[in-house]
Amino acid sequence: xxxxxxxxxxxxxxxxxxxxxxxxxxxxxxxxxxxxxxxxxxxxxxxxxxxxxxxxxxxxxxxxxxxxxxxxxxxxxxxxxxxxxxxxxxxxxxxxxxxxxxxxxxxxxxxxxxxxxxxxxxxxxxxxxxxxxxxxxxxxxxxxxxxxxxxxxxxxxxxxxxxxxxxxxxxxxxxxxxxxxxxxxxxxxxxxxxxxxxxxxxxxxxxxxxxxxxxxxxxxxxxxxxxxxxxxxxxxxxxxxxxxxxxxxxxxxxxxxxxxxxxxxxxxxxxxxxxxxxxxxxxxxxxxxxxxxxxxxxxxxxxxxxxxxxxxxxxxxxxxxxxxxxxxxxxxxxxxxxxxxxxxxxxxxxxxxxxxxxxxxxxxxxxxxxxxxxxxxxxxxxxxxxxxxxxxxxxxxxxxxxxxxxxxxxxxxxxxxxxxxxxxxxxxxxxxxxxxxxxxxxxxxxxxxxxxxxxxxxxxxxxxxxxxxxxxxxxxxxxxxxxxxxxxxxxxxxxxxxxxxxxxxxxxxxxxxxxxxxxxxxxxxxxxxxxxxxxxxxxxxxxxxxxxxxx
Amino acid sequence: xxxxxxxxxxxxxxxxxxxxxxxxxxxxxxxxxxxxxxxxxxxxxxxxxxxxxxxxxxxxxxxxxxxxxxxxxxxxxxxxxxxxxxxxxxxxxxxxxxxxxxxxxxxxxxxxxxxxxxxxxxxxxxxxxxxxxxxxxxxxxxxxxxxxxxxxxxxxxxxxxxxxxxxxxxxxxxxxxxxxxxxxxxxxxxxxxxxxxxxxxxxxxxxxxxxxxxxxxxxxxxxxxxxxxxxxxxxxxxxxxxxxxxxxxxx
Ligand SMILES: Cc1cc2nc3c(=O)[nH]c(=O)nc-3n(C[C@H](O)[C@H](O)[C@H](O)COP(=O)(O)OP(=O)(O)OC[C@H]3O[C@@H](n4cnc5c(N)ncnc54)[C@H](O)[C@@H]3O)c2cc1C
Ligand code: SF4
Ligand code: SF4
Ligand code: FES
Numbered sequence: 004x005x006x007x008x009x010x011x012x013x014x015x016x017x018x019x020x021x022x023x024x025x026x027x028x029x030x031x032x033x034x035x036x037x038x039x040x041x042x043x044x045x046x047x048x049x050x051x052x053x054x055x056x057x058x059x060x061x062x063x064x065x066x067x068x069x070x071x072x073x074x075x076x077x078x079x080x081x082x083x084x085x086x087x088x089x090x091x092x093x094x095x096x097x098x099x100x101x102x103x104x105x106x107x108x109x110x111x112x113x114x115x116x117x118x119x120x121x122x123x124x125x126x127x128x129x130x131x132x133x134x135x136x137x138x139x140x141x142x143x144x145x146x147x148x149x150x151x152x153x154x155x156x157x158x159x160x161x162x163x164x165x166x167x168x169x170x171x172x173x174x175x176x177x178x179x180x181x182x183x184x185x186x187x188x189x190x191x192x193x194x195x196x197x198x199x200x201x202x203x204x205x206x207x208x209x210x211x212x213x214x215x216x217x218x219x220x221x222x223x224x225x226x227x228x229x230x231x232x233x234x235x236x237x238x239x240x241x242x243x244x245x246x247x248x249x250x251x252x253x254x255x256x257x258x259x260x261x262x263x264x265x266x267x268x269x270x271x272x273x274x275x276x277x278x279x280x281x282x283x284x285x286x287x288x289x290x291x292x293x294x295x296x297x298x299x300x301x302x303x304x305x306x307x308x309x310x311x312x313x314x315x316x317x318x319x320x321x322x323x324x325x326x327x328x329x330x331x332x333x334x335x336x337x338x339x340x341x342x343x344x345x346x347x348x349x350x351x352x353x354x355x356x357x358x359x360x361x362x363x364x365x366x367x368x369x370x371x372x373x374x375x376x377x378x379x380x381x382x383x384x385x386x387x388x389x390x391x392x393x394x395x396x397x398x399x400x401x402x403x404x405x406x407x408x409x410x411x412x413x414x415x416x417x418x419x420x421x422x423x424x425x426x427x428x429x430x431x432x433x434x435x436x437x438x439x440x441x442x443x444x445x446x447x448x449x450x451x452x453x454x455x456x457x458x459x460x461x462x463x464x465x466x467x468x469x470x471x472x473x474x475x476x477x478x479x480x481x482x483x484x485x486x487x488x489x490x491x492x493x494x495x496x497x498x499x500x501x502x503x504x505x506x507x508x509x510x511x512x513x514x515x516x517x518x519x520x521x522x523x524x525x526x527x528x529x530x531x532x533x534x535x536x537x538x539x540x541x542x543x544x545x546x547x548x549x550x551x552x553x554x
Numbered sequence: 555x556x557x558x559x560x561x562x563x564x565x566x567x568x569x570x571x572x573x574x575x576x577x578x579x580x581x582x583x584x585x586x587x588x589x590x591x592x593x594x595x596x597x598x599x600x601x602x603x604x605x606x607x608x609x610x611x612x613x614x615x616x617x618x619x620x621x622x623x624x625x626x627x628x629x630x631x632x633x634x635x636x637x638x639x640x641x642x643x644x645x646x647x648x649x650x651x652x653x654x655x656x657x658x659x660x661x662x663x664x665x666x667x668x669x670x671x672x673x674x675x676x677x678x679x680x681x682x683x684x685x686x687x688x689x690x691x692x693x694x695x696x697x698x699x700x701x702x703x704x705x706x707x708x709x710x711x712x713x714x715x716x717x718x719x720x721x722x723x724x725x726x727x728x729x730x731x732x733x734x735x736x737x738x739x740x741x742x743x744x745x746x747x748x749x750x751x752x753x754x755x756x757x758x759x760x761x762x763x764x765x766x767x768x769x770x771x772x773x774x775x776x777x778x779x780x781x782x783x784x785x786x787x788x789x790x791x792x793x794x795x796x797x798x799x800x801x802x803x804x805x
Contacts, residue, residue, distance in 0.1 A: 041798065055562050138618030138626050152766040158773065159781045160800070166785075167797035175786040183782065186769040193762045196670055196753030198722060206763045216800040226727060229623055233730065234756070237749050241667045249614060270614045294573045297566025303619045339601045339648060341572045343621045383561045395568045419727050423702070424622055427646050538614070541575045546610035 012337070012429040017438075020389050023361040024399050024436050031355060031363055032407055038366040044373045050384065051376040052296045052441075053326045062324070063526040065315055065519075072324040075293040079312050082532035083523065084516045085253050086266065086275075093256060093266060093511050096279035101127035101502050103265060103280035105252050106310065108139035109228070109487035110467025110494075111286030112235050114456075115244050117495030123502060125244045129278060131267055133251035133287075133305045133537065137236055140288050140303050140468060141487060144228025145346035145420060146212065147220035148488070149481035150185035153209060156217040158182040165482055168214035168370045169475030172323065177473045177490075180454045181482065184489040189221060192488075197234045198223055210351040212480035214370040220481045225346055225420040228484060250276065251305075251537055254516070255283070255313050258509035261461035262317065266513070270537070281506050282462055282498040285310045286491065289446035289468040292539040295327050298443040299342025309535035310469035314450045316519045319458050319465075323448030326476040331356075331374040333442025335397030337428045342442040345400060345421060347371075347480045352417065353408040357399040357436065358387035372477050375441040382440070389438060397438040406433055445483065447476055456494030462509070464494040576600075576608050588654040602629055602644035602655060615659035622646040625731035628701075631655035641699045641733045661732025663743035668750070675754040677716025684747050687713055689740040696734035696744055702727045706734045706744050713747055721748060722755035 010018045039047070048054055059071045063081050072080070102118050104111045107130050115130050130136070151161040161182040166173045189207070192199065199221050200208035209218045223230035239246075249270045256264040256277070264279040287310030291302025300306070315321060332345040350356070350367040356374075358364050358381050365377040378398050382388030388396035406413050414422050414433045425432050449471035456464040467487040474482060540547075556564040566573075571580065576597060583598040589606055596605040603617060618626030627644035634652030644657060666683035673679040680687055687710065696706035709724040725748035734744045772778070785793070 038802075041794075050561065052562060052565075056559050058562060134618055135624075135626055138624050143619050143621055143623045150766075152763075152769040154765055155803075157781075158778045159785055162782060162785050163793070163797055163800060166793060167800075171790040171793055171797075179782050179786050183773055183778065186766055186773060189766055190762055190770050193760075193766075194757065196755070196757035198726065198752055198756040198760070201760055205760060207766070211803065216802045218803055224726065226623070229729065230726075230752075233749065234753060237753065238670070240665065241669065243667060296562055297569050297573055299569050299572045301621070303621075303624070304613070304617050338571075338599060339604070340621075340646075341569070379561065379565075383556060383564065384558070386555050393568070393571065420622070423727075424646065428648065538612070540612060541604070541607040542610050542612055543576055543578070543608035545578050546608075547575070 011431065011435060013435070014392055017389060020359055021435050024357055024401055025403070027361040028401065028404060028407060032404070034363060036363050036366050039369060039373060044369070047373060047376040047380055050379045051372050052298065052329055053372070058296050059325060063528060064522045066318055066320045067324060070321070070324055073295045073327055075295045076290065076308060076324060078532060079308055079534040079536065080315055081523065081526070081528045082530065082534035083520065084316070085533050085535070086513065087516065091275065093277050093513055095277060096264065096511065097276040098129055098278045099508070100129045100278065101281050102498050103278050103283045104128065104130040104286060105265065105283065106139070106286040106288055107132045107136040107246065108141035108286060108288050108467060109232055109235065109484055110491040111284065112232065112239050113488050113491030114284045114286060114466055114495035116235060116239055116242070117492045118499045119242055119244060121496045121499030123499045125242050128244050130244060130246040131250050131252060131278070132246065132248045133309070135248050136246055137232055138303060138305060139232070140306055141228045141232045141484065143301065143303060143344070144231070144484045145225040145344060146348040147210065147222035147227050147481045148231070148484045149212070149215065149219050149479070150189045150221055150485065151182060151217065151219050152186040152189060153217070153219065156219055158185070160217055161185065161219065164215050165479055166475070168479040169477050172475030174472035174475070177452065177454050180493065181473050181486060181489050185485055188485065188488045192231060192234070195234050195238055197230055200224065210348060211368065212347055212351055213368045213374060214479045220348070220351065222348060225348065225418045231484060251309065252313065253535060254513055255317055256511045256513060257317050257515050258512065259514065261509060262463040263509035264511050277511065279508055279511060281508060282464065282501055284456070284464045284466060284494050284498060285314060285450065285469055286465070286467045287469050291443050295443055298329065298441070299333060300443040301330060301333060301342060301344040302443070304538060307536045307539065309537065310465070311449055312534045314458065314463065314465070317460055317515050319460050319463065320451045321448060322451045322471040323476050326447045327443065328371060328445035328447050328478055329375045329441040330444035331371055331378055331441050332400055332439040334437065335395050335440040336391045336438040337430070338393050339428060340424060341395070343424070344442065344444070345437060345439055349400060349402060349405065349418065349421070352413070353405045355401045355404055357401055359389050360387065370477060370479065378439070378441055391438065395440060397440040399436040400439045401436045402432040403434060403436065445478055447471070447474055447478055452490070454493070455497035456490050457497060464498055466490040466494040585649065585651045587649050587652070590656055591654070596649065600649055602642065602647050602649055603627060605649045606644070616644065616657040620645045623729060625729035628658045628731045628733055629655055630658060641701060643701045643731065658732065658736060661735055663732060663735045663746060665743065665746040670753050670757060673754060675718045675758045679754055680713050680716065680718070680747060680750065683750060686742060687747055690714065690742060691740050693739060695737040695739065699733040699737040701731060701733060702729060704728060709748055710742070710744055713751060718751040718754045719759055721751035725752065
């Protein structure tokens with residue numbers, strides 16, 4: 004690589020392509036390719052990682068036996084538990100609480116606050132985290148949160164946008180509550196003191212997003228999740244709700260019928276702790292770190308599908324396991340940030356996707372799966388991508404167009420996070436386009452719920468990315484942070500109501516693991532795979548080859 | 555160009571180094587860094603985080619979002635031959651030859667508990683919860699340490715004047731990494747004060763737009779229930795038609 008000459012952070016040969024983009028910008032300013040027809044969408048979707056041949060198999064056991072899932076997910080469902088039935092005593096609780104919340108992203112933190120609001124004493128709640136409270140996908144949300152609050156918009160419009168974007172596979176009764184609660188959630192965030200972007204007259208700045216028919220994206224610059232989560236977490240801390248960090252749940256406990264608690268594992272000291280609870284909310288987020296189909300990811304370090312694995316073992320039903328969301332615009336250059344997200348809001352504000360000839364080849368705000376597929380087609384079928392020094396192909400996202408359309412200074416003002424990220428690697432997104440390629444972004448499916456976050460297993464609620472149904476087989480931008488806030492709140496309220504009926508503590512056992520192991524054996528699964536995996540492993544290959552386990 | 559059926563394999567191949575860890579045989583250029591005082595040869599161009607992983611460290615602490623948002627990967631370093639102590643986020647900083655580095659996984663900083671509903675924006679709210687803010691010496695060490703290039707000293711100065719609006723704006727990009735607090739000779743926990751200021755500003759100085767409050771009332775009064783219930787029961791064919799017929803507002 005050292006032989007390459009770099010100009011403004013790009014090797015010379017890429018710079019030549021950039022010159023084409025920069026010189027054609029003015030004539031592209033008022034041109035936008037037409038949106039695809041439904042038929043055109045169906046055609047290009049054949050190239051999407053979900054539909055391209057291979058990559059998936061039928062799940063071999065359990066409630067969703069026969070359903071298709073990515074191999075990486077099926078591998079975890081078809082893996083053995085980390086602990087075995089008779090290895091440890093789980094009957095003596097170290098923590099006894101009414102409500103256990105697993106995972107402190109937007110969904111879990113919101114749930115805890117609302118359970119407290121609905122009358123559960125703070126000391127009867129425990130929030131446990133695999134990493135720090137807030138090291139989560141939530142804190143990384145950039146683009147915004149949808150809410151149909153403007154006069155020319157309506158919840159039913161929001162419903163239609165979401166269900167169309169989800170290819171009409173969303174669970175309608177759950178989706179209804181999502182769109183209906185959205186404006187209230189905006190109000191709640193403001194009441195807590197979140198700084199949502201405002202126009203001069205104090206109205207919200209509201210932008211469009213892929214697949215939305217109205218501008219209803221509420222953002223906090225490009226730090227939406229950071230602002231939302233740090234405010235809710237601050238409220239959570241003010242109430243002194245107890246929480247634990249670096250103590251992931253490695254198994255749920257049941258009395259045979261309902262969830263009665265969980266086993267925590269101390270990642271640093273290696274010992275375990277038992278939590279006894281009357282109600283449990285699972286809010287463990289997504290699975291980007293499984294790198295489905297070898298894709299890089301936008302997700303945080305702990306996004307490893309744990310929640311789905313744990314719930315499945317006790318018989319929770321999943322849905323829409325066959326689709327995965329790839330975000331069209333992951334960074335493809337420079338190497339240090341490959342896969343990291345470039346928010347959709349860049350396109351909402353005018354950045355165009357361009358091929359190596361500087362041509363705008365696609366409507367910039369198609370639903371994500373369609374947009375991502377069109378990028379793959381441009382790079383791998385039409386051969387119009389740009390090849391990076393590490394061999395990745397990508398297409399340009401013409402960020403300087405944002406300033407041409409919205410005025411100088413817009414990028415630093417609206418996208419300080421993006422601007423800073425590239426600046427750290429000597430690239431200036433105000434002057435040059437950025438190279439992008441689809442990246443693994445979101446777990447569309449998950450544990451099935453009703454409109455209050457309840458699962459088919461007594462004592463178990465789910466909220467946020469770990470759940471499935473509300474987005475069907477494809478989620479629109481801005482509906483996920485909303486999902487976490489709406490169903491975090493609903494599950495918090497619902498568990499609190501349940502607790503008021505004074506349920507008793509149940510027996511603590513992991514007997515269900517014996518059943519699961521039996522099912523694994525019956526399905527003929529012979530493997531050393533264990534799950535949940537908790538954290539990915541990126542250690543260098545040479546070091547791994549010399550690891551010994553003697554201490 | 556790959557065959558149509560092999561496109562996914564081609565993509566996976568091109569992503570290998572980010573997904574499965576780096577293979578030595580692909581590397582041409584090496585540099586030397588010092589992790590916690592021990593010397594390692596690592597591929598040039600990696601981030602501090604990637605370089606530590608390449609060297610065999612598997613993170614439990616000091617690694618969260620891996621993208622510059624969470625503030626978990628706080629790092630302090632010095633470059634060989636330079637006396638200055640520098641700060642960075644490990645996931646967002648390229649390694650340099652001769653880097654001596656360590657991470658700070660946790661900042662023991664004081665934070666106050668308050669009820670946001672019982673405060674008013676202004677000097678009083680800050681002084682009641684964090685009287686120590688007045689101890690700032692104006693030394694600028696915090697600003698120099700901030701990996702988000704925030705003018706920390708300036709927002710503390712705004713706080714001392716009770717200007718929560720300015721404090722909120724200036725501190726908005728804060729990822730609560732703790733570096734300012736670690737460097738502060740007056741032992742302040744700047745980022746916690748900024749959190750309070752932002753909430754005060756958001757809550758009290760930017761009223762909720764009337765149209766939003768209106769919509770909440772409309773929803774509570776059941777205005778959209780009939781329409782939504784109808785949609786819930788509508789067949790997919792019919793939904794498809796409605797969806798295609800939507801008029802789309804220009805973004
Ligand atoms: C880069 C990025 C940008 C995004 N932008 C947007 C956007 O603009 N708008 C939008 O609506 N959505 C966006 N999303 C999606 C959205 O942010 C997430 O889907 C959502 O925040 C998930 O929230 P959550 O609470 O369900 O999970 P998370 O926020 O991921 O929180 C889950 C928590 O559970 C913890 N956990 C996991 N396993 C265990 C275990 N075994 N035991 C204990 N704890 C565990 C995790 O460590 C984590 O802290 C974005 C996502 C990413 C990654
Ligand atoms: S203000 Fe302090 S805590 Fe916030 S990002 Fe800067 S150094 Fe980190
Ligand atoms: S480091 Fe501390 S004393 Fe120095 S300017 Fe910042 S807040 Fe003030
Ligand atoms: S890991 Fe989150 S900022 Fe670096």
